[in-house]
Amino acid sequence: MYQTTYHRASSVDEAASLFGKSSEAKFLAGGQTLLPVMKQRLAGPSDVIDLSKIKDMIGVEAAGDTLTIKAATPHYDVATSDAAKKAIPALAYLASLIGDPAVRYRGTIGGSIANNDPAADYPAALLALGATVKTNKRSIPAEDFFQGLFTTALEDGEIITAVSFPVPAKAGYAKMRHPASRFALTAVFVAQTKSGEIRVAATGASQSGVMRVGAIEAALKANWSPSAIDSVSIPASGLLSDIHGTSEYRANLVKVMAQRAVAAAG
Amino acid sequence: MSTVKLTVNGKAVSVDVEDRTLLVHVLRDHLNLTGTHVGCDTSQCGACVVHMDGKAVKSCTMLAGQADGSSVTTIEGIAKGDELHPMQAAFRDNHGLQCGYCTPGMIMSAIDIVQRHHSQGSGGQLDEATVRQELEGNICRCTGYHNIVKAVLDAAGRMKVAQAAE
Numbered sequence: 023m024y025q026t027t028y029h030r031a032s033s034v035d036e037a038a039s040l041f042g043k044s045s046e047a048k049f050l051a052g053g054q055t056l057l058p059v060m061k062q063r064l065a066g067p068s069d070v071i072d073l074s075k076i077k078d079m080i081g082v083e084a085a086g087d088t089l090t091i092k093a094a095t096p097h098y099d100v101a102t103s104d105a106a107k108k109a110i111p112a113l114a115y116l117a118s119l120i121g122d123p124a125v126r127y128r129g130t131i132g133g134s135i136a137n138n139d140p141a142a143d144y145p146a147a148l149l150a151l152g153a154t155v156k157t158n159k160r161s162i163p164a165e166d167f168f169q170g171l172f173t174t175a176l177e178d179g180e181i182i183t184a185v186s187f188p189v190p191a192k193a194g195y196a197k198m199r200h201p202a203s204r205f206a207l208t209a210v211f212v213a214q215t216k217s218g219e220i221r222v223a224a225t226g227a228s229q230s231g232v233m234r235v236g237a238i239e240a241a242l243k244a245n246w247s248p249s250a251i252d253s254v255s256i257p258a259s260g261l262l263s264d265i266h267g268t269s270e271y272r273a274n275l276v277k278v279m280a281q282r283a284v285a286a287a288g
Numbered sequence: 289m290s291t292v293k294l295t296v297n298g299k300a301v302s303v304d305v306e307d308r309t310l311l312v313h314v315l316r317d318h319l320n321l322t323g324t325h326v327g328c329d330t331s332q333c334g335a336c337v338v339h340m341d342g343k344a345v346k347s348c349t350m351l352a353g354q355a356d357g358s359s360v361t362t363i364e365g366i367a368k369g370d371e372l373h374p375m376q377a378a379f380r381d382n383h384g385l386q387c388g389y390c391t392p393g394m395i396m397s398a399i400d401i402v403q404r405h406h407s408q409g410s411g412g413q414l415d416e417a418t419v420r421q422e423l424e425g426n427i428c429r430c431t432g433y434h435n436i437v438k439a440v441l442d443a444a445g446r447m448k449v450a451q452a453a454e
Contacts, residue, residue, distance in 0.1 A: 024308070025307075026308050061330075121425070122424045123425055124346045128345055202332060
């Protein structure tokens with residue numbers, strides 16, 4: 023790891039001000055991605071600003087038809103949160119599939135979405151549920167937030183403070199896990215909003231990162247059942263292809279995971 | 289350089305380290321607690337697992353500064369004198385190790401699993417499938433896991449008895 027200077031922020035304002043005073047700072051939440059990247063010297067920030075001890079940034083709250091997860095909440099807390107399990111069980115289930123238990127104690131939702139790994143879990147949930155990303159400057163709809171591989175709408179120094187999820191009528195998540203990295207080889211989140219809209223998002227599949235799957239949304243709108251997806255054809259073009267799976271394999275996984283997600287949603 | 293203050297295995301310690309220093313290197317190189325291992329160094333193998341404020345974490349994926357002010361327990365801190373922790377005893381009795389390299393991390397993760405299930409009110413009734421699933425962040429290249437899982441289930445029973453006796 024290159025030399026760096028560690029700062030622990032006690033408030034969002036302090037974190038923003040520390041960022042302004044540094045030459046090439048990075049925000050550090052759980053560090054389960056940033057630290058491995060720094061250890062490989064693929065990143066060498068002059069300063070790291072730890073957000074994980076900011077009390078206002080930790081917690082899960084349900085109010086009316088909205089579930090809010092503050093940005094520095096670890097995956098373990100989401101997976102075991104009574105509020106999350108009651109409001110959006112598929113989201114708590116998704117959190118329980120990230121990494122392994124030790125990673126889930128440290129990794130956070132804010133860190134995951136700020137990094138926007140094309141195979142990360144949370145981006146699929148945000149996109150399918152129509153969530154809103156709250157930052158210290160503004161609110162950003164999930165549609166606008168994710169902008170391709172490892173790219174988001176965040177400006178330099180902008181800090182994610184929370185994510186708000188509208189509580190859906192139904193939702194389900196199904197994931198084919200890579201057995202070593204535990205990232206999604208492909209995973210699909212399906213949701214039926216309270217107003218009847220069907221939204222389906224796939225992660226781990228597209229070369230452009232998390233994506234909506236319009237063909238499956240249309241099939242489910244006509245008939246909300248796993249079998250409705252049987253006749254859908256997902257084109258392999260634009261999908262990821264690597265030693266773990268070809269784009270054709272992933273195209274099929276999008277269908278199969280969507281079917282399992284619908285079955286799980288009920 | 290920063291001063292990092294920790295409570296390690298019940299003892300207050302203070303070390304002056306570069307900010308880029310990982311927790312595992314403070315434990316091994318500064319405190320000579322070499323029971324905690326570095327295996328893959330990529331957060332996948334779990335040989336470096338220690339407890340920080342009661343939770344199992346990968347000490348190769350934490351800066352020492354992130355742990356400042358925390359209480360850390362390593363494999364050296366779980367036995368009571370000459371009396372092995374029930375998890376250590378169960379690993380020995382069930383032949384849950386061969387080369388032993390992964391064992392400290394396995395034991396620290398396994399204690400966390402048992403404690404978590406005790407506190408979640410499942411009465412510590414861990415089943416084999418749950419243990420196998422929750423040990424996914426610890427890799428062993430010798431045993432084939434079978435005796436490790438047996439050891440964890442055995443220890444879950446012993447720890448429940450020990451907890452009831454307290």
